[in-house]
Amino acid sequence: MTKRALITGVTGQDGxxxxxxxxxxxxxxxxxxxxxxxxNTDRIDHIYQDPHVDNKRFILHYGDLTDTSNLTRILQQVxxxxxxxxxxQSHVAVSFESPEYTADVDAIGTLRLLEGIxxxxxxxxxxxxxxxxxxxxxxxxxxxxxxxxxxxPRSPYAVAKMYAYWITVNYREAYGMYACNGILFxxxxxxxxxxxVTRKIxxxxxxxxxxxEKCLFMGNMDSLRDWGHAKDYVRMQWMMLQQxxxxxxxxxxxxxxxxxxxxxxxxxxxxxxxxxxxxGVEEKGIVDAITGNNAPALKVGDVVxxxxxxxxxPAEVETLLGDPxxxxxxxxxxxxxxxxxxxxxxxxxxxxxxxRHALLRAHGYNVPVSVENGS
Ligand code: NDP
Ligand code: GDR
Numbered sequence: 032m033t034k035r036a037l038i039t040g041v042t043g044q045d046g047x048x049x050x051x052x053x054x055x056x057x058x059x060x061x062x063x064x065x066x067x068x069x070x071n072t073d074r075i076d077h078i079y080q081d082p083h084v085d086n087k088r089f090i091l092h093y094g095d096l097t098d099t100s101n102l103t104r105i106l107q108q109v110x111x112x113x114x115x116x117x118x119x120q121s122h123v124a125v126s127f128e129s130p131e132y133t134a135d136v137d138a139i140g141t142l143r144l145l146e147g148i149x150x151x152x153x154x155x156x157x158x159x160x161x162x163x164x165x166x167x168x169x170x171x172x173x174x175x176x177x178x179x180x181x182x183x184p185r186s187p188y189a190v191a192k193m194y195a196y197w198i199t200v201n202y203r204e205a206y207g208m209y210a211c212n213g214i215l216f217x218x219x220x221x222x223x224x225x226x227x228v229t230r231k232i233x234x235x236x237x238x239x240x241x242x243x244e245k246c247l248f249m250g251n252m253d254s255l256r257d258w259g260h261a262k263d264y265v266r267m268q269w270m271m272l273q274q275x276x277x278x279x280x281x282x283x284x285x286x287x288x289x290x291x292x293x294x295x296x297x298x299x300x301x302x303x304x305x306x307x308x309x310x311g312v313e314e315k316g317i318v319d320a321i322t323g324n325n326a327p328a329l330k331v332g333d334v335v336x337x338x339x340x341x342x343x344x345p346a347e348v349e350t351l352l353g354d355p356x357x358x359x360x361x362x363x364x365x366x367x368x369x370x371x372x373x374x375x376x377x378x379x380x381x382x383x384x385x386x387r388h389a390l391l392r393a394h395g396y397n398v399p400v401s402v403e404n405g406s
Contacts, residue, residue, distance in 0.1 A: 033088075037061045037111035039096060039118030039144070044222045045162070046117045047074035049265040054078060054088060056269070061109045063094035063102075063118065074222050096140030103147040110153065113272050115160045116144055119192075122226065123166060126188030127345050133187050138194035145202045145210065154208045158272045161199040163212040164192050165257070165283070165351045175354035178214065178281055185346045200279070209277045213268055216283035216353040219373060220261040221380035225401075228290055229258065229377065232297050237381035239334050240301045241389040243400045246335045250342025252291040252307070255350040259284045260368035260376075267364050274362070283353020284366050294336055296371065300378040305334045 036053050040046040041062025053060050064072065072079070072091075080087040092109075094101045096118050106114075119137045120126060126133040141161060148157050168176045169185035184190045196212050203210040223230040228249075238244040259282075267282050288296075291307070298305045358364045368376075391398045 033057060033059050034112045035059045035061065035109060036113045036115065037063070037105070037109050038115045039063045039094075039140075040162075041091070041117075042071050042074060043117060043121070044074065044220060044224065044261050045218075045265055045268070046115075047078075047222055048220070048261050049115060049117065049268060050075060050089065051078055052262075052265055052269060059088045059090070061090045061092060061105075061111065063105060064091050065095055066093055096136045096143065099143045099147070102143050103150065106144070106147045106153065106157075107151055111157055113158045113160070114144060114148065115162075115268060115272075116141055116195075117162045119162065120188070122224075123186045123188045123348075124342070124344055126186050126191070130187035134191045134194075137188065137191035138198075141195035142198050145198060145208070148208070149202070149206055154202075154206050157209075158277070159199065159202075159208060159210040160268050160272055161195055161210065161212045162268075163196045163199075163214045163279070164189070165214060165216040165281075165353060166348060167193055167196060167214065168351060169348050171350060174350070175283075175285065175352040176281065177354040178279055178357055185348050186344070189348075196279075203277055209272070211271050211277040212279040213264075213271055214279060214281045214353075215264055215267075216257040216259065216281070216351060218259045218261045218264040219377065221377050222261065223377070228254075229293055229374075230381075232290075232294050233374065233377040234381045234384075236294075236297050236301055236303060236305075236334065237378060237385040238388075238400060240303055240382065241385040243385055243388055243392075246337055247294075248337050248339035248342065249290070249294070250339065250344070251347055251349075252289065252294065252336075252338070253349070254290045254347065255287050255352070256290070257283045257285070257287050257351055257353045258293070258370050258373065259366050260373045263366040263368055267358060267362070270362050270364060278361070280358045280362070281353050281355055282358055282364070283355045284370070285353060285355055286370065287350070287352040288370060293370075293374065296374045297378055298334070300375055301382065303334050305336050308335055308337045 080089045120133045166189040167182040170183040173180045199210045202208045219229040235247040
């Protein structure tokens with residue numbers, strides 16, 4: 032029997048990789064996409080299947096995590112074996128601007144799905160995966176963070192995700208549902224949204240390398256993260272739903288670098304010499320990323336990476352480092368892509384795009400390159 036999966040957030044980074052992965056495994060994949068005034072299916076266009084042909088295995092439904100009747104109807108129609116709840120207002124900085132909306136989508140949206148499954152009597156059939164996050168650890172209480180580390184959320188996003196985490200546990204305990212949380216640390220790819228820090232860096236520096244932008248403006252570059260590749264992490268999402276018992280797992284690489292080091296890594300990939308400027312930079316003696324040369328004068332050809340306080344958050348998560356040993360031990364999962372390999376892949380992809388833009392410009396086409404990254 033063909034298994035049927037329903038993915039919320041199918042148009043996002045993880046949703047697109049997961050849909051590909053499940054299609055390869057022979058699943059019938061249903062995805063929920065939001066109505067938007069422009070096409071928002073860039074990440075899944077390559078797996079789109081013409082609705083007019085028979086036996087299609089990739090089917091999209093309009094929907095929204097804020098809309099209970101819509102979600103219930105889709106659940107009833109699809110009767111999924113597995114639900115992957117990846118949909119979310121997923122940007123931490125934006126959650127400070129839109130805290131109520133973030134709570135509605137990320138917290139109550141999760142409840143709407145769980146309650147829909149229960150209400151429709153699918154609770155013994157449908158397995159549920161919740162996209163939980165390392166942001167739950169926030170102000171960290173223990174390093175490295177594992178499944179038993181206490182939570183201390185530091186943003187409206189993290190607080191909303193904390194509700195989602197516990198309501199998932201609660202439906203498992205109260206109704207015996209197969210429902211589990213993947214506590215995923217940051218994971219990236221060429222499909223990462225442009226306003227998350229790694230993509231902002233690879234895209235921004237690639238644009239600078241092609242003369243499309245002049246300066247990269249950053250927030251807190253001292254932040255430390257445990258970065259992995261999205262492809263490795265969606266494989267784990269599926270593995271978590273194939274076990275005898277539903278359990279929660281930390282998914283991470285177990286290695287950590289700073290935002291500043293990710294900038295350095297990107298610059299090295301592009302062969303750029305960069306210079307950090309702005310508050311806090313001089314005192315720390317951070318001047319030249321590539322040569323280690325502390326010469327204060329800006330040299331011709333240097334790329335300036337400047338601190339812009341508008342990218343600082345009202346409350347910051349300074350450091351995250353995960354301990355994935357439970358996932359390794361019980362599920363045999365190990366990440367395959369290192370942060371260096373991931374960075375190189377992201378740079379190659381963004382450089383190709385920047386070259387395309389530069390070429391069009393050189394031939395007189397006025398192609399605007401969006402540099403609005405207000406987060
Ligand atoms: P993205 O931001 O790339 O994707 C989010 C998806 O959610 C998009 O498809 C988006 O649709 C959709 N969405 C947003 N609001 C709604 C809504 N109101 N109703 C329905 N769908 C909505 O996130 P990622 O793919 O990176 O992350 C997937 C999930 O994992 C998220 O829940 C995120 O919070 C969580 N997570 C991510 C981590 C990471 O490092 N990437 C780490 C830990 C957890 P649209 O395309 O229309 O905007
Ligand atoms: P994060 O990811 O908040 O960890 O949430 P993000 O890439 O946005 O920030 C990581 C760190 O970089 C610092 N930073 C900047 N961040 C952005 N976006 N823009 C900047 O200019 C900038 N300068 C410095 C941030 O302050 C932060 O410390 C991501 C999301 O995918 C969540 O959905 C997910 O739950 C967590 O990862 C795990």
